Amino acid sequence: MKAWVNGQESMLINLTDRGLHYGDGVFETMLVTMGKIAMWPQHLARLQEGCRRLNINLGLEDILRQRDMILNKVTTGVLKLMVTRGISGRGYKISGDESPSLIWTHYELPDYPAAFFLEGVDTHVCRTMVSRNPALAGIKHLNRLENVLARQEWQTEYQEGLMCDEFGNIIEGTMSNFFAFKNNILVTPDLTAAGVSGIMRQHILDIARQKGITTEIRDIPIAELDTIDGAMLTNCLIGAWPVRSIDHRRYPIQPFCQSLQAHVATGRQ
Amino acid sequence: MKAWVNGQESMLINLTDRGLHYGDGVFETMLVTMGKIAMWPQHLARLQEGCRRLNINLGLEDILRQRDMILNKVTTGVLKLMVTRGISGRGYKISGDESPSLIWTHYELPDYPAAFFLEGVDTHVCRTMVSRNPALAGIKHLNRLENVLARQEWQTEYQEGLMCDEFGNIIEGTMSNFFAFKNNILVTPDLTAAGVSGIMRQHILDIARQKGITTEIRDIPIAELDTIDGAMLTNCLIGAWPVRSIDHRRYPIQPFCQSLQAHVATGRQ
Numbered sequence A, B: 001m002k003a004w005v006n007g008q009e010s011m012l013i014n015l016t017d018r019g020l021h022y023g024d025g026v027f028e029t030m031l032v033t034m035g036k037i038a039m040w041p042q043h044l045a046r047l048q049e050g051c052r053r054l055n056i057n058l059g060l061e062d063i064l065r066q067r068d069m070i071l072n073k074v075t076t077g078v079l080k081l082m083v084t085r086g087i088s089g090r091g092y093k094i095s096g097d098e099s100p101s102l103i104w105t106h107y108e109l110p111d112y113p114a115a116f117f118l119e120g121v122d123t124h125v126c127r128t129m130v131s132r133n134p135a136l137a138g139i140k141h142l143n144r145l146e147n148v149l150a151r152q153e154w155q156t157e158y159q160e161g162l163m164c165d166e167f168g169n170i171i172e173g174t175m176s177n178f179f180a181f182k183n184n185i186l187v188t189p190d191l192t193a194a195g196v197s198g199i200m201r202q203h204i205l206d207i208a209r210q211k212g213i214t215t216e217i218r219d220i221p222i223a224e225l226d227t228i229d230g231a232m233l234t235n236c237l238i239g240a241w242p243v244r245s246i247d248h249r250r251y252p253i254q255p256f257c258q259s260l261q262a263h264v265a266t267g268r269q
Helices: A018-022 A042-053 A058-070 A114-117 A145-151 A199-210 A222-226 A255-261 B018-022 B040-052 B060-073 B113-116 B145-151 B199-210 B222-224 B255-261
Strands: A003-006 A012-014 A025-033 A077-084 A101-106 A120-124 A162-166 A169-171 A177-182 A185-189 A214-218 A230-234 A241-244 B001-005 B012-016 B023-031 B075-084 B099-108 B121-125 B159-166 B170-173 B177-182 B185-189 B213-219 B230-235 B237-246
Touching: A003 A058, A012 A101, A018 A077, A018 B075, A018 B145, A025 A042, A042 A058, A042 A199, A042 B145, A058 A101, A077 B018, A114 A241, A114 B237, A145 A162, A145 B018, A145 B040, A169 A185, A169 B145, A177 A199, A177 A222, A185 A199, A199 A214, A199 A230, A199 A241, A199 A255, A230 A255, A241 A255, B001 B060, B012 B099, B018 B075, B023 B040, B040 B060, B040 B075, B040 B199, B060 B099, B099 B199, B113 B237, B145 B159, B170 B185, B177 B199, B185 B199, B199 B213, B199 B230, B199 B237, B199 B255, B230 B255, B237 B255
Parallel strands: A120 A162, A120 A241, A185 A214, B121 B159, B121 B237, B185 B213
Antiparallel strands: A003 A101, A012 B012, A025 A077, A077 A101, A162 A169, A169 A177, A177 A185, A177 A230, A230 A241, B001 B099, B023 B075, B075 B099, B159 B170, B170 B177, B177 B185, B177 B230, B230 B237
């Protein structure tokens, strides 16, 4: 594993960084293949939107220069970029003049079995809720304790857990977005109050629309899992995984899913 | 400012620490006077409870040894202790064998004017909500973006902001707990779904009960701010501040508040 802080190779950061104290920042997890970051413009746009909403002064030039430097050393794998508000004294108050910390880490590609992609995955509806707050919904911020707790609910019997909000609507997976197929319509949860607006989620929605598939963004109550025809999970590393089961419910792979899979780059390619 | 990581004086931590990546940890902010940590048993108990709920293996001996070492060097001020799950690879999943990071930072006492304590403070009801999640409610975890956002809603015109949940109930201040006085009853918000269960909040409740004051822990809808007789904010550094105003509403200082103030140690003593 390699890491860079503000352009310098380092495994250490200043412990007064607000990323540590408050989770005061955002991040992106990106797929690198053949020396390029897949879907870079979309990752950058979400990072900028997250910083705008948190009022973090993200410098575009710094990011681009550091990205180019790192892509000279890294040609494949996973690149994670955290942008925190930077260092400060004690307390929630900011001056507005903080200088963001850009923290890049490089990891090997995860070694998911091909069967997850081809035959689907088994999933579980988590007891741990995802909380609702429109001020944080959609952005990929560093406050991820709910995901950490949800991921502790199983060991190896599932490949992913689904998380609901307080009202019992499916919002997302712990590390992925959720799609359901129902009556030839591709449905994905509304994320205006909770959840992370995934790059791959938007990409899949765009492709589906281009292919003439009807899409819906709306609440999906847990009870509706009994009446959907199939489901799919997406993120920028897995691409799209068919869902084979959600707890006791079993689903066939949808032709929709296979046809969408052909359009996404994944870590396994 | 001084800092120690796992007992060694340092200003740096490993950037793979899950405290940075996910806010995967808890913290305490403690008042040090005359070489002692005020209310140490209560801080330790909350820290242990937080670690238990997050499934972090906190070693009591390490904490006590590091505390004693630091109290040999620090006799007054603010001591903040963060306990994170420690370092790990990428992803929410934990092995369960992670070794927690104990990160201590020492700061000067905040220089709040005596008038805040004696004459009360002006406050504001924030637009930024505190989110509801029973899995995280009560503990002082490191996912504090909501507090950071709420604190950006004012500069110097207020001394504190009050935060409500999605249903419009007052939960707490950005850095304090909230008490209302109404019909000779001391009321404080129920924190089973949101908020931090303050050490000073519990101490005030205990003292009030010893003094024969009736206490209630229940929801306080925003609308009720128009019918309360007075209010108070508490934390371990400020002790108890009377609330002089909440936006346009003005309140007299309650004799209750003054009599409770006499029983709490604060940074100004």
